[in-house]
Amino acid sequence: MKGILKYSSILLIASIVISTEYSLAQDPQFSQFYSAPLYLNPAFTGNTIQGRAGANYRKQWPGVTDTYTSYTFFYDHNLSSINSGVGILLVRDKAGSAGLRYVKVGGLYSYKMAVTRKFFVNAGVRASYSNYTMDFPKLIFGDQLLRDDPNSVEIFEKRSISYFDMAVGIIGYGSDFWFGIAVDHLTTPNYSFMGYDADLPMKYSLHGGYIIPVKKTEKGEVTRSVTIAANYKAQGEWDQFDIGAYYKLRAYMVGVWYRGIPLFKAYKDGYSNNDAIILSVGYKVQDYLSVGYSYDITISKLGLVSHGAHEISIIYEYSRAEYKKDAKRRKFMVPCAKFTKMPYAITPAKRKKNPKGAK
Numbered sequence: 001m002k003g004i005l006k007y008s009s010i011l012l013i014a015s016i017v018i019s020t021e022y023s024l025a026q027d028p029q030f031s032q033f034y035s036a037p038l039y040l041n042p043a044f045t046g047n048t049i050q051g052r053a054g055a056n057y058r059k060q061w062p063g064v065t066d067t068y069t070s071y072t073f074f075y076d077h078n079l080s081s082i083n084s085g086v087g088i089l090l091v092r093d094k095a096g097s098a099g100l101r102y103v104k105v106g107g108l109y110s111y112k113m114a115v116t117r118k119f120f121v122n123a124g125v126r127a128s129y130s131n132y133t134m135d136f137p138k139l140i141f142g143d144q145l146l147r148d149d150p151n152s153v154e155i156f157e158k159r160s161i162s163y164f165d166m167a168v169g170i171i172g173y174g175s176d177f178w179f180g181i182a183v184d185h186l187t188t189p190n191y192s193f194m195g196y197d198a199d200l201p202m203k204y205s206l207h208g209g210y211i212i213p214v215k216k217t218e219k220g221e222v223t224r225s226v227t228i229a230a231n232y233k234a235q236g237e238w239d240q241f242d243i244g245a246y247y248k249l250r251a252y253m254v255g256v257w258y259r260g261i262p263l264f265k266a267y268k269d270g271y272s273n274n275d276a277i278i279l280s281v282g283y284k285v286q287d288y289l290s291v292g293y294s295y296d297i298t299i300s301k302l303g304l305v306s307h308g309a310h311e312i313s314i315i316y317e318y319s320r321a322e323y324k325k326d327a328k329r330r331k332f333m334v335p336c337a338k339f340t341k342m343p344y345a346i347t348p349a350k351r352k353k354n355p356k357g358a359k
Contacts, residue, residue, distance in 0.1 A: 026235060027184070027203060028070035028093040028102070030056055031257065031278045031294045033231050033242070035313035038074045038089045038108055040205065040231075041169035041182035042124030045110035046078040046085010047334050050319035060296075060309040068095045076108065085110040089126065099135035104128050104165075118174050122334065126167040126184075132191060133160040163189035169205075173334045179208030185235075201236035211335055224249050246280065253282035253292075260299075274299050276308070290315040 030036045036056045037044035053075045060068040076087030091104040106128030114120050169182035184203040192198035209229030213222045230243040239261065246255025257278035280294035296309035 026238060028058070028072075028091065029233075029240075030058055030070070030072070030313075031242070031259075031276075031296055031309070031311050032056065032280065032292050032313045033207070034229070035290075035292050035315060036072050036074070038076060038087050038126070039072050039091060040207065041171060041180050042108045042126040042167055043110050043122040043169040043171040043180060043182070044334065045076045045087040045108040045124050046112070047122075048076065048078050048317050048319075049333075050317075051075070051077045052315060052317040054313065054315040056311070056313045058309060058311045061298075061307065069093070083112045085112070085122075085124075089128070099133075101133045102130065104130040106167075115172075120173055122171045122173075124169050126169075128165050128167070129162065130165055130189075131160060131162045132193075134193065159193075161191055161193065163187070163191070165189060171334055176211040176213075176335060177209065178334050179206075181206050203233065203235040205231060205233050207231040240275065242278075244278065246282075251284040251286075253280075253284075255280040255282075255294075259296075276300070288317050290317075 030039070033040050035054065037047060037054075039056075054073070056070075056072040058068075058070040060070070071090075071092045073090040074087060076085055078085055085108075087108040089104070089106045089108060091102070091106075093102040094100070095102075106126045108124060108126045110122050110124035112120065112122045164187060165184070166186040167182060167184040168186065169180060171178060171180035173179070182205045184205075185200050186202065188199040188202060190198060191200045207230065209227055212226045212228070214224035214226060216222050225248050226245055227248065228245045230241070232241045233239060240259060241261045242257055242259045244255055244257025246253050255278075257280065259276045259278065260274040276296040276298050278294055278296050280292060282290065282292040284290050290313075292311075292313040294311045296311070298308050
């Protein structure tokens with residue numbers, strides 16, 4: 001009986017180790033990915049009238065002991081005089097009982113250009129420094145159980161891992177649509193704690209969307225709209241597809257999303273690629289503060305045991321009164337996923353000619 005318990009424990013530990021390696025090889029994810037714009041694509045840097053600051057918090061699988069938690073904090077600024085944007089990004093992630101911690105700090109730059117009067121392109125780059133640490137004394141290895149010894153023969157060459165990384169992205173957009181691609185981990189850094197060759201694979205993200213106006217005022221202001229959007233991510237052998245829509249009524253937003261690729265790819269035989277149904281709500285306080293909440297309903301085999309995932313996003317935007325009327329500042333604004341009363345104008349507002357005799 002004792003032997004059975006030992007081997008069962010070894011199998012359990014093996015699954016934990018595999019889970020830890022998976023966590024190392026994959027980046028933190030957010031269901032409200034458009035509320036983490038600088039994390040999604042560096043080309044979103046400066047996509048604001050003047051400046052903005054934001055934060056995202058995700059608690060994944062709260063039903064599991066030592067749940068996964070992720071945070072992002074960002075700030076970016078629109079340098080309209082040179083058609084550019086600059087920003088900073090901080091990402092923090094804690095995964096599993098072994099206390100695996102990940103921190104990333106990055107600086108971003110984007111440049112914005114007009115291809116035609118109605119089509120625009122933003123290109124961006126992010127340079128970052130990342131660090132992984134793990135609380136190794138919390139780990140129990142198979143040899144400890146087999147030998148009934150509290151000390152393991154496993155030797156870890158490193159207690160922490162640090163590396164420099166790069167990401168690039170590009171976005172094309174008009175007044176009611178956008179599409180983009182981002183590529184992260186261009187340096188494919190080695191993330192092994194044991195000195196092996198374990199390069200972090202590059203991550204690709206394809207995303208886009210389309211805004212459908214539902215109701216307008218006599219002045220042409222969109223008071224109700226439906227936005228359809230999607231995001232496909234691929235990293236190594238792992239990929240994921242998010243697609244959904246949200247309905248906006250002035251300052252309010254409700255949405256529903258699906259994550260998975262059930263018909264085209266399975267994780268392995270007998271396991272369809274179904275992850276979650278995501279319900280989201282959002283509210284815009286006047287023109288400066290956006291608050292969003294989403295809940296992931298797990299539809300994979302983890303089921304109700306995982307208790308899904310909770311996510312909160314907060315974005316604060318500020319601008320001088322005269323900047324809000326500045327056509328050049330409003331010119332390069334990607335219209336995606338904003339809890340505004342109406343999508344930002346992409347093209348400069350046309351000035352009405354003064355009637356004859358007017359001063």
